[in-house]
Amino acid sequence: MSSEYIITLLKPMLEGAQTTILLFIIAIVLSIPLGFLLTLAVNSKVKILSYLAHGYIYVMRGTPLLLQLLFICFGLPMIPGVGEYLVLDRFVAATLGFVLNYAAYFAEIFRGGLLSIDKGQYEASKVLGMTKWQSLTRIIVPQMIRIALPAVANESITLVKDTALLYAVAVPELLHFAQTAVNRDFTIVPFFIAAIIYLVMTLVLSLFFKYLERKFKFE
Structure with missing residues (x-):
């Protein structure tokens, strides 16, 4: 296989990788804070809010991401009466699906992190005269992040690989161009070549999270 052929393959595949990376960045930036808000909702003393958050997480984690993407892209426009207002650009629709899905997974990761924090930490913050907000932001959240970081790293790497599902909703990304060439x-x-590009992306991401883990470990 000539180097010229490989070079001709790389240009469209790297363009597809840009779509993959863009989706990943948007999904991470939006799903992590949304997941944290869901965690707070689950732990809320307002029962209806807690039940709704539990139900949302159950549905999003209990159904395939591909099914959710297909529903958002092709199902929403078919809803009688309002479907015409729910027609979204394919990339936007797919991004929405990823954000909503991964927020549920991050919510469970953060909930696990909160549950692993000793209750004495909450009591100590009260003794120090901190408000609930100060306790949450200065003591609880930093410890939760330290505990949850390895799981967040694993989920983020899974997200990179899951971006290949864009192929199923006709969004041209890395796998789309690879399949076209095949x-x-x-x-x-x-x-x-696609496998190598995915491995490079996951390697960079793994190294980044290793750096974060070392940083939080020694802080």
């Missing part, structure tokens, strides 16, 4: 040229080389 069908056109009758060779599996594009799949190997």
Whole structure:
């Protein structure tokens, strides 16, 4: 296989990788804070809010992400009466699906982090005269982040790989261009190149989270 052929493959595949990276960044930036808000809602003393948050998490974690993407992209426009107002750009619809899905997973990760914090930490903050907000932001959340960080790292790496599901809703990303090249040229080389690009992205992400883990460990 000539180097010229590989170079011709790289240009469209790297363009597809840009879509993959963009989706990843948007999904992470939005789903992590949304997940934390869901965690607070689950632990809320307002029962209806807690039940709704539990129900949301159950549905989003209990159904396939692909099904959710298909519903948002193709199902919402079919709803009688309002469907015409719910037609979204495919990339926007897919991004919405990823954000809503991963927020539920991050919510469970953060909830686990909060449950692992000793209750004495809450009592100590009260003794120091801190408000609930000060206790949450200065004591509880930093410890929760330290505990939850490895799980967040694993989920983030999974998110990178899950971006391949964009292919199923006709959003041209890395796998789309790899599959197109395979069908056109009758060779599996594009799949190997796609695998290498995915491995590079997950390697960079793994190194970034390793850095964060060391930083939080020694703070």
